[in-house]
Amino acid sequence: MMTTSEWDKLSERLPLWLEESRRHSVNGAPASYIPELAHAPADALGITIASADGRQLTFGDCGISFTLQSISKVFTLLLALMDQGEEGVFRKVGMEPTGDDFNSMLKLELVEPGIPFNPLINAGAIVISSLIRGQTPAEKTGRILAFFRELTGDPALTWNEQVRASEASTAHRNRSLAYFLKDNRVLDEDVEEVLDVYFRHCSIEATCQHIAKLALVLALGGKDPATGRQLVPRRYVQIAKSFMITCGMYNASGEFAIKVGLPAKSGVAGGILALVPGRYGIGVIGPALNDKGNSVAGVQLLQTMSEACDWSIF
């Protein structure tokens, strides 16, 4: 399906698009609520595109490594589905976008039965962390890490301890969410143990190459691009991609669906994972965020590319 001319066009035009998009960084700023993230270079922008046929393009500030943050939630969801099945997962998290901020507690209080609306908002991702199989936080974290290492093919992937510690010590809102969930009997486990797992997977450090590789596995319906082996059941990847369209870009997901039209997930460190079904996995890093929590320049770059290549799934 991929045409040589498209790959050539991308190779040729991306440097220009990247510089044009980078300029939009001034309209945002790195996340400040996790102190460790505030130090990121505000105008950085890098992209890696991994193609199903094994080719790869990398432009801009791709040397930067950054923490996955919410991008990790797509993969803990996949692992929870593999561990608990659809029924086990959807008994505890819903399937709907919320229209509220990613750390909002309104619907937990207002909408019966008080389960998180979806697995990509903070409340939902915390519940998902609790559903990962494992007797201890360390065992759960180990399994998550092993999953990421398998998907990326990088056995050295691990969390950034400084970011993890920074998050753990300042995540009062997440603690508030977790205790609310425990009060609603959605979370049975010890709150600090669940959050420990959550903070660790959010703090996994990666590069655009890693993200592109993760995205490519999803683009291929769960198959390893090199070997064709089914790493994740296709049905679960389908579920993940649905959520990425309806809730992947916080409460700017609708806008992203209209303007870019690709399954994607952003993180507050400035990363974006996006995919062109069957064809490409894309990793973007751009630390300056807009008020919705998405990389300003990253979204701009993806929009430019999607329009130019007519990638929207709609």
Add this chain to the structure above:
Amino acid sequence: MMTTSEWDKLSERLPLWLEESRRHSVNGAPASYIPELAHAPADALGITIASADGRQLTFGDCGISFTLQSISKVFTLLLALMDQGEEGVFRKVGMEPTGDDFNSMLKLELVEPGIPFNPLINAGAIVISSLIRGQTPAEKTGRILAFFRELTGDPALTWNEQVRASEASTAHRNRSLAYFLKDNRVLDEDVEEVLDVYFRHCSIEATCQHIAKLALVLALGGKDPATGRQLVPRRYVQIAKSFMITCGMYNASGEFAIKVGLPAKSGVAGGILALVPGRYGIGVIGPALNDKGNSVAGVQLLQTMSEACDWSIF
């Protein structure tokens, strides 16, 4: 892309799927808030599938005609886009799913600047009605009707006057929404005039064949299936399909994306418009609604078909 075997399978299996799905009707009931709709036969279920190559399948209670209700909102959105452009429309309605009921007013009060979150909830669709070009309600309604007649190819299509009158006399919540929008300066026009347009397009009476035809035009990116003529700009169809995925099934849209995975729009008379991109337009009628306002049996039937034929866009 369509294989003969799939069409044959559909032809053969649909009668059975339809009867199995029909049984789910007992878990719902026809809408009661518009008195005229409460009389619909609760266990009716009918479906029409129109194929891009001109073939058509019709099963079940397809003789029933019903009012479009919210299904019409997809097309008034398209017409408003054709009349005002993207900028003109999105200055007054947002692009995000809400997670709230379709007639909720919470976000109008809570979220600045108080514009409806998307064009498919009631508040948004009322604003869209105001954006249709025309000096008078009659002129706007005339243009909407002409648009529907062009898309369906049926010059006799018109609204059901009894349903329109029933809605107009009981739509206190919609009046409340409209006056709130006027107070927020999102709506400048006379409220009753805007609502008159709104009630009329919601009351347009159609059959599954009409819905399937409308859906097929969207499935073909705005092109007339017979002539290939571009009836609606492809970009606007893309926008409409994005909204159908993120907000088309009220606040069960996320679940529908996961379980069915097709752009769709439901109406409280029990109709559902769904499409398989590039291939099929589908019209379903099943008046018994679940608590989210979607046809119970209709959703079930679409899920069965989508799973069997692997139609999900994800």
Add this chain to the structure above:
Amino acid sequence: MMTTSEWDKLSERLPLWLEESRRHSVNGAPASYIPELAHAPADALGITIASADGRQLTFGDCGISFTLQSISKVFTLLLALMDQGEEGVFRKVGMEPTGDDFNSMLKLELVEPGIPFNPLINAGAIVISSLIRGQTPAEKTGRILAFFRELTGDPALTWNEQVRASEASTAHRNRSLAYFLKDNRVLDEDVEEVLDVYFRHCSIEATCQHIAKLALVLALGGKDPATGRQLVPRRYVQIAKSFMITCGMYNASGEFAIKVGLPAKSGVAGGILALVPGRYGIGVIGPALNDKGNSVAGVQLLQTMSEACDWSIF
């Protein structure tokens, strides 16, 4: 109970207190949402105190006449109680402060059974207007006017037609509230007819002397200060005073209870009615409002007086 020395102190000190309080007007501005009110002199401040023994003090800009606005709601509540009894009234409005803005619709949507929380917020006062006995809006309005004329002893009291017309043509939020109430089946009557009554009693034009006289009747438990005749049943006055403490000053009522400690009701034209039980009725006018909708200088003046004279009921 009133001591001569207190009256002397008031006579002597009030001019100074008034000028000191007037300076606070710069921290507010006349209401702008009813166009006709925006023209009021921003730094005006006037006060009348009517004593149970027939004496009266008047200082400052008491020549100004202004519309009662929300102050009228205390008296329509009394009339509705006289017309329908406690049970008839409290079937349709609650008894609780809301913590929300006076025109908020949140609780109508969120809290079953969707009746207004109290009769002094807009939603509640609109319902109260519907409970006034009378076959027509004119008859209801006539009875309200007669009630005000009896209490004030001024047969010429009437509404300001310009303000009424200004409110009627811009009150989209009130229309929104009223239609929501109708949808919730709290309001059965024609919305425009109920609002017509509501706008007229809000637009009744009065002076500080009128307000002080109205307040004195309440201070005396419903008795005419001159004749001792029971104009309003004492129990209903008790109810009204309870509401004035818990909800009389919009969502700054709690603060007013703590800082001033007197039953009071404010209006967005800048008027405040306050009372010292058994002793004084007070009318204040100061058009510059704070962000809660209360007269900045008026509240300041009442606080100064209450502290100096130890008037708090707590």
Add this chain to the structure above:
Amino acid sequence: MMTTSEWDKLSERLPLWLEESRRHSVNGAPASYIPELAHAPADALGITIASADGRQLTFGDCGISFTLQSISKVFTLLLALMDQGEEGVFRKVGMEPTGDDFNSMLKLELVEPGIPFNPLINAGAIVISSLIRGQTPAEKTGRILAFFRELTGDPALTWNEQVRASEASTAHRNRSLAYFLKDNRVLDEDVEEVLDVYFRHCSIEATCQHIAKLALVLALGGKDPATGRQLVPRRYVQIAKSFMITCGMYNASGEFAIKVGLPAKSGVAGGILALVPGRYGIGVIGPALNDKGNSVAGVQLLQTMSEACDWSIF
């Protein structure tokens, strides 16, 4: 001011009123969310009235001791005011009733600047606990206990360790509130340390006699009924009584103001503290709660008494 005949009437009629009120217990149930409270006898009802002149009446199940729960919040507020002054306290908690449940988090998220609306809802009382002077939780708790012992004159007063432990291990919602407050920077201290203080003062065990004595001190403007010594500054007692009227009975405070008209504070163990200004302190225990969290029989008994004796402050 107290007439002999009123005291005689109370002595004579109270046994009957008490039995009539007790019957209302069937319309409620003991609190279940703190496991230890669920064991209380559902139809118990007891009352103590302490008079300013030293007399005391006790009827019904006054042998029962119960935990203060929210009743304690009035006194931690007083102590915080004595420790930090009005400015120090009201920088961190507001003065307004909320209309929401006592453990609601809605307004913390929705209303800037995210401080609790008043000191009697859980969020507010937790902040108040943090404002009590003391280097350690033990020191704060010690000072609170000393304050209660001074006011009641009972040096043996202390918390019920079983209830405290029960609360501490199940109070997920309070932890959620506290972490939200910490995220909003309203709470700076360690959450578990603040909650430790909070759980201890909520678990102080008392009888109706204790409550009546506490109430009498408030009824006398902060003075010791025996010695006339000013135990609490009168201004702070005034503030506390204002809050008791506007927010003392959870979100049934408005109804209580209208039907009973006395400053009061209830607790979920079934206790109610009420006072008749200048005259009586009243302690009531009745474990069966209505859906607002107030003692069903206790409220009924207070209403009967207040009506019969014309005690309403309004």
